[in-house]
Amino acid sequence: MIKKMILGLITALSISLCGAMLTHAMEAGPAKPTESWEIINGGLLYDNWISTLMISPPKKSHPAYPTKGKESGTSTWRCKECHGWDYKGSEGAYKKGAHYSGIKGIRHMIGMPVETIEKVLRNETHQFNQTLIPETALSHLAKFVSHGQIEMAQYIDASTLKARGSAPRGAAYFQTICAKCHGYEGNEINFKPDTPDTPEYIGTVARKNPWEALHKIKNGQPGSDMVSLGLFNIDDLIDILAYAQTLPLK
Numbered sequence: 001m002i003k004k005m006i007l008g009l010i011t012a013l014s015i016s017l018c019g020a021m022l023t024h025a026m027e028a029g030p031a032k033p034t035e036s037w038e039i040i041n042g043g044l045l046y047d048n049w050i051s052t053l054m055i056s057p058p059k060k061s062h063p064a065y066p067t068k069g070k071e072s073g074t075s076t077w078r079c080k081e082c083h084g085w086d087y088k089g090s091e092g093a094y095k096k097g098a099h100y101s102g103i104k105g106i107r108h109m110i111g112m113p114v115e116t117i118e119k120v121l122r123n124e125t126h127q128f129n130q131t132l133i134p135e136t137a138l139s140h141l142a143k144f145v146s147h148g149q150i151e152m153a154q155y156i157d158a159s160t161l162k163a164r165g166s167a168p169r170g171a172a173y174f175q176t177i178c179a180k181c182h183g184y185e186g187n188e189i190n191f192k193p194d195t196p197d198t199p200e201y202i203g204t205v206a207r208k209n210p211w212e213a214l215h216k217i218k219n220g221q222p223g224s225d226m227v228s229l230g231l232f233n234i235d236d237l238i239d240i241l242a243y244a245q246t247l248p249l250k
């Protein structure tokens with residue numbers, strides 16, 4: 001009887017240990033992370049720190065989320081939900097529409113010391129405590145804010161949403177990198193599998209939300225195997241985006 005209990009305990013322990021190790025490996029990243037990796041990981045965290053860190057999310061809406069906003073619950077804790085894919089908050093694409101936030105952007109923090117930004121993230125407004133965002137992840141976020149932002153307005157025309165890049169040049173990158181997972185037409189992964197009548201492919205996102213597409217081309221997709229092209233020249237990324245805007249919607 002006792003022997004059985006002990007055996008059961010050991011099994012339970014080793015299972016939970018394995019789980020912890022798996023989470024740990026994902027969270028920790030490389031043994032000797034480079035500054036570049038940290039900044040890009042910060043970009044993934046900005047997109048969705050909950051899926052990047054694989055933690056169980058807060059269920060209640062973020063206390064700083066505006067009452068006029070249309071989102072609620074977990075999604076209101078994502079940096080992008082308040083500050084936007086263009087990092088401009090109320091001065092950018094989120095000044096109106098379904099993702100209205102009315103909150104200031106993070107552009108003024110470019111080049112600021114990491115410690116200054118970390119303090120902002122731990123402040124009363126944000127409430128990102130240790131349990132939600134541990135020290136290491138917090139520093140990556142701060143590094144992203146300081147060194148990882150793209151000046152979106154320079155590369156994406158706000159009125160036409162067109163990328164100011166060369167689609168033919170982007171095609172070469174797309175066919176040799178992105179197509180491995182998304183297919184040559186960009187429609188092998190449907191991002192909205194639950195609504196089969198209105199699929200969402202790279203072509204869809206690149207046209208509808210070029211800022212989001214560019215952020216993801218640079219930093220990758222949280223919680224997936226998607227690669228990050230953050231070390232390529234920004235012009236290469238814009239060319240890829242320009243090509244992505246020509247891909248089919250079906």
Ligand code: HEC
Nearest residue numbers: 062064065076077078079082103105106108109120125141
């Ligand atoms: C629910 C909305 C909300 C979310 C989510 C949110 N913020 Fe903020 N953020 C604010 C508000 C409101 C301010 C301005 C007031 C303040 O700091 O007290 C702000 C200010 C900032 C500033 C300072 C900007 C400046 O110029 O002073 C930075 C940097 C920042 N946030 C980064 C982040 C990051 C990184 C995340 C994700 C980990 C995040 N925020 C998530 C609401 C949010």
Ligand code: HEC
Nearest residue numbers: 177178180181190191202205213216217221224225226227
């Ligand atoms: C190793 C495989 C892989 C490669 C290479 C890859 N992706 Fe992805 N990508 C994914 C996966 C997986 C997802 C997540 C799909 C999901 O969440 O439904 C994704 C998501 C995306 C999204 C997000 C859509 C959304 O709204 O959530 C965009 C945009 C995207 N990829 C564009 C690209 C582009 C452009 C390239 C080339 C620069 C590329 N991807 C390369 C695997 C890949």
